[in-house]
Amino acid sequence: MKVEIEVARNSTFCPGVQRAIKIVEAELSGSKKIIYTAGPIIHNPEVVKRLEFLGLRLLDPNKDQIPELHGATVIIRSHGIDLATEEKLKKGGAIVIDATCPNVKRAQEAAKALEDRGYHVIVVGSAKHPEVISIVGRLSRKATVIENPVQARKWICDNQELSKRVGIISQTTIPQDLFQSVVEAFREHQIELAVRDTRCESVSRRQNEALEMCKRVDLMIVIGGRNSSNTAKLAELCKDTGVETIHVEDPKEIERKTIAGFRRIGIIGGASTPDWQIEEGVKRIRSLAARQP
Ligand code: SF4
Structure with a gap:
């Protein structure tokens, strides 16, 4: 069956997330130091897993017992951190790098x-x-x-x-x-x-684009972490327009029955969705649609 796919222009990392990832990657490259983030750097489990594979460690600074931090680097995530926690990390000997979104x-x-x-x-x-x-x-x-x-x-x-x-x-x-x-x-x-x-203007742009797309498509697929509030909000906005909407964390969750009967499908990601997840979503829809009568 022929399916038209429209991908939102604003469908991948927002500037704040892009910046935070760059900071983490720069710290990880060639460094022998231990690099932590205070909480997940962004709300996308797949991206966090990839960074952990490269050596990033996750720290829960709210726990009473934090590991020995002397000389270790702790990166503050894009969402920022409260003052007491930042001071606790510094007192514990951490070198704190601030990746809070501007x-x-x-x-x-x-x-x-x-x-x-x-x-x-x-x-x-x-x-x-x-x-x-x-x-x-x-x-x-x-x-x-x-x-x-x-x-x-x-x-x-x-x-x-x-x-x-x-x-x-x-x-x-x-x-x-x-x-x-x-x-x-x-x-x-x-x-x-x-x-x-x-x-945030970037979030507003994304939300407005999603609403415009809902006028043109009959299925919206929102890709992004289930723990990401902006992604969940995006899905909610699309649903509220009356357009059939699904929110998937991983493009592999898109099944044949998900797209059955839909001819115009829109794809958008949250502020912490990487471009490879959007590309994977498009490929998956194409291959599933090709197998439909
Ligand atoms: S969505 Fe959040 S992290 Fe991204 S640019 Fe806006 S405020 Fe910053």
């Missing part, structure tokens, strides 16, 4: 600047995401993480004192609609508000 750094700095001006900081995003942990973990006072407008309204009612003066920033990977809806929830009240939109 956009995440911008969000960290925006939050700090708002705090310094006396605002209570609200981060719109997921409290469990490492980037959000790195943002709130660099502040001196406790910040609040809010996931949606319903939570925002409840928080305002429950925190009359704190909510008088609020500074809002966004996790870099959340969709614009979500950020705006939370900001609007705050605007319903008499609150002194400072808003800093710290969403």
Whole structure:
């Protein structure tokens, strides 16, 4: 069966991930030192496995017992790290190399600047995401993480004192609609508000392209780590348009029945999806389609 495949222009590594991988590869090349990353460098298990094969070791800096780090290099991943953990690594003797994405750094700095001006900081995003942990973990006072407008309204009612003066920033990977809806929830009240939109342009471009593609295709295949929040969000956005959407971590998960009956198939990857996984996805669809009646 003839199948048309459209591959998104924005379908592989974003600039922040590209930069972090380059830093890791440069440290690994020819080095006899032990190189760790504090948590997985990016949210793509296949890429992490490849780097581990080249000698990278994974460190969980949140564990009470961290290995002897004297002289070892620890690379901070693209999502950043909280201040206490960074200090713990340095105290343990590690040489810390910062591969935090410049956009995440911008969000960290925006939050700090708002705090310094006396605002209570609200981060719109997921409290469990490492980037959000790195943002709130660099502040001196406790910040609040809010996931949606319903939570925002409840928080305002429950925190009359704190909510008088609020500074809002966004996790870099959340969709614009979500950020705006939370900001609007705050605007319903008499609150002194400072808003800093710290969403990442590269993520917005990818999300907009995915939405445009959904108008042209009848199946969207989103390739990327299941632990990658921006990839999961991309799949969710595509699904919400009503277009049949599947999210696979490995192109090998695409089966004959997955593409059966679809003539126009779109492929897009998350910010931490390498080009070889996209190419593999295209090849796999072509070969499966060729075997269809
Ligand atoms: S998605 Fe944006 S913020 Fe996140 S690592 Fe990539 S460039 Fe940086």
